[in-house]
Amino acid sequence: MIDVQRLRVLRAVAEHGSFNRAATALHLTPSAISQHVAALERSLGAQVVARSTRGVTLTQAGRIMVGAAESVAAELEHAKRRVDQLSTGRVRLTIATFTSGGRLLLPGALARLMAAHSRTVLHVREGEPEDTLPLVRQGAVDVALAYHFDGPLPVGPGPSSGMEWIPLLEDPLHVVLPETRRLVGSDVLDLAELAAEPWVLGCLKTEAYLRRYAERAGFAPEVRGTTTDYFFARSLVAAGMGISLIPSIALAPEIPGLRTVPIKLPRPIRHIGAVTISRSDRPHVTTLVRALREQALQQGQ
Structure with a gap:
């Protein structure tokens, strides 16, 4: 069985590009980081990072495991929120947005959400798509308002990511x-x-x-x-x-x-949309996405 802590360590190594920086982020020693990675490689029978004097890079096996680590982290975060809902009776929803899109679409959409689910606890954080979309994939953000120009999203939704892009404007x-x-x-x-x-x-x-x-x-x-x-x-x-x-x-x-x-x-043209994790058991997210679509339609009239 793969240790979840080792997956967490691998995610940090991938994010920071070195054992030393990953150690600082996780409040561990570089030696402990190296031991976790080595143990993960032994359990898989495959190398997950390539080491060099310039740092570390993921191998193909490492990239697969980082994707799995992000999925596991998202599932654990979702489970934690459901347990919290059982004890408090409240659903916590975190929304990320870039400034101009949030100013235009969020106030009306959040009012619609609260009218349908008055006990929802809302958290809004501002950020650019390249910063907020990874948080959606990791389960730390439920819905992100994002945009892209004529290229792909900074973190492209697709079958491997479990992320869904809902076009709005x-x-x-x-x-x-x-x-x-x-x-x-x-x-x-x-x-x-x-x-x-x-x-x-x-x-x-x-x-x-x-x-x-x-x-x-x-x-x-x-x-x-x-x-x-x-x-x-x-x-x-x-x-x-x-x-x-x-x-x-x-x-x-x-x-x-x-x-x-x-x-x-x-x-x-700047393409604006909402990004979520594809999941069928989140009525509050479904309500918010519907409200964002309605708000966007109003702006287009």
Whole structure:
């Protein structure tokens, strides 16, 4: 039988990339980490990590076991919550969200959830998808509001992960520019028309996305500022620093002196959805996902 503690150790090694950092995270010694990994390898009859002077990497067998470790951790967390529900009569639900999506969709959806399940204890945490989706897979988060652009999710749901992606909204990106700019009279803009413009952007992923689209349009954008807040980015546009690329749901509240212009097809789009662990015995999660869909439909009307 495989020891659960050894799986936990392997997960930490995979996450931190070395025995020393895994030891620090688990409050163990590097020697204890090495012994747990060696014992796991003996029980499996296969090597799970490849050691080098630069750290450790997972073997194919190791990757399989880390996936199993995450599934076990999620099951144990789910069981713990069910036991807690037996003793308290309350269901605890943890929701993770990125800022703009949470501001738009969560308040109405949570109100619907509480109307149907008034004794639910809610916890909301903010974070980007690359940070929150692993927590869904591990069972620490029940539902995550997430997004992706034209590539895959940071942690792709699929048959091996047990994660489910529920699409909610398509969120086109728009050009935001001062009303004094020469392009404000256009009803729609081609990115190639913006080749000479400086940019200030609201997140690092938007910058990477802009650079990909700009390369297709034949230019390299001059980025003069990158923030972690779309409102701040628009404020810098209003101050005359440049123009910006902003998702539709991050265009409110309005800032005087700015104009928003759609981009010609094929326009860049941010895809917003909810991510859960596929499971049929979680009525509170089902209610919340339904409420998120209803809230998203309202926004699209």
